[in-house]
Amino acid sequence: MKASQTPLFTQKEDPKDAVVASHKLLSRAGYIKKQASGFYAYLPFGYIVHRKIEEIIRTKMNKYGAVETHLPVLTPAELWQVSGRWSSMGPEMMRLSDRHNVNFALGPTHEESITWLAKQYLHSYKQLPINFYQIGKKYRDEIRPRFGLIRCREFVMKDAYSFHIDDASLEETYQKMRECYREIFDECGLETLSVEADSGAMGGSGSEEFMVPSAIGEETLLLCPDNDCQYRSNQEKTMFKPQTPYSSDKSNAAAERVDTPDVKTVEEVANFLKAEKTSFIKSVIYENSSAVVLAFIPGDRDISETKLKNLSGEADLEMASPESIEKVSSAPPGFAGPFELNVKNGDEITVQGEKKNVIILYDKNLKNRGNLISGGNMADTHCINLQEARDFIIPEGEEYDLVQAKESDLCPKCGKHNLKSTKGIEVGHVFKLGKKYTEALDVSVLDAEGRPSTLTMGCYGIGVGRTLSTIVEQNYDEKGIIWPESAAPFRYYMIGISKTEEEKKEIDDLYERLIEKNISVYYDDRKERPGIKFNDADLTGFPFQITIGKNYFENKKIELKIRKTMQKSEMAFEELFS
């Protein structure tokens, strides 16, 4: 390919709306162009890279036994209604209707579609396991598109869905996909960490995310520094293990209410009562349209909203309104506590005309403790000398992990080392899905005994554009992008420097010889000064640069430069063929 037919679209200045390196460089080097927030056009080089990454993924997926399909982007509402996601997906799903007012959604993901497909053709356990995948556009009306290709509203995803007769089979495919992903990201030149991830309200028994460590990562990871332990998890999933165990000291003093006028937060009350934050019970209250969730956790820690949502089984929880708080704690916000609470688990209350279930959750680090302090369920009042089992009861088997873990907590796996925190970009996710969709769409096959058996599923996703962008995020310098060979648009960027038409013709011929040998080369044959070409070559970032000019016409030497190291060497043109 040459510049006279496929032009460069490079620019000197960063677009003003770009904040991260990959977005700036991909824009400046003429790979992508934003059309609207979260929607990007791919320019010729960008699309070549995109296709190369797709091809890496495709090759590996095929190698690991997955079969490629292609599903419609526009999906009928009916499918989503069956699974319940037509309503639960909310505004994130882009919807539209046809001329007959039939509703559709631009698929944000394709569990329903693929499950529908599986239902059409899977009838026997002998057909299993099977792993369908596709590489296609996804649409998510993200609240905040960000960082160029990292978080888009339209993006290409490789999504795979496997179907199994039992958990053992799912486990086997799940492990294969983990291996497959490792190979894919390796080949893309990305160093990934796989971390334990939240499996969300969908349930499921396991989920891992493939993370690329990066300062611009939107995920916080907690890692055990010990090489034998290797515990790694997404912070929202990390089990909390305190550095120092909470005191279990108890006294015989009875629970007592004390005046704490206008002191509300744990911080304020701790100062006021001259007590340690660790001896407090922090009460947090969330709600959605159908439930009010009270959680009690150690006073020195923050709640993990992810854990709260999973354990309560309630999605889209938000901080409770003052009305709801008053309803459950008989006091304004800031004075709730577990002692003499006037609601209990399973109660139904009415707040501003809406009926809501009360769900109460206790953190396990409050079990068997005494000398605790919490809100008194009365305005301007706190309770001291609280003792679990005496003044409030955490039911057997309901000691939950509700606390958000953080750096320097103990590793919950080995219990020996302090966790380290790092940021990561999520480029892939493997997930044991279970039966949610096969049950909803009633997908079963006959097992070996001739009995119908509902299938279990796994799903596996990779964001293609995000992977592309992440490669740049990890591989650039002050001059521009540095592509790994596997993803580069071309292997060579060839710069011709000629003073006469004859010389130009001679370089053109050399280019033709490379093309004949099927060498991946982009030829910058523009009538530009050399400096412009050198800079564009560095900016666009192909692995090698070939310069043909004065030295060739005088000594038959060309110059080869390695983009990554900037090392230059002279050689005969023919050496390119070896």
Place this chain on the structure above:
RNA sequence: CGGGAUGUAGCGCAGCGGUAGCGCACCUGUUUUGGGAACAGGGGGUCGCUGGUUCAAAUCCAGUCAUCCCGACCA
């Protein structure tokens, strides 16, 4: 949706009551040509949109749309 900011030429910006400017890019010519050339000439903008204030609005006011940043979603 809450908080903050910005919309002026293809890109990056200045101008902030008197009718539009700079750098880069672009076109023509000359001289240049191994790390973003110099000179000369030239083209291009109803200043996001709508309304208001004013003799006069890019500039002040209101509304609206778009974009970006910080928080809740996710590949």
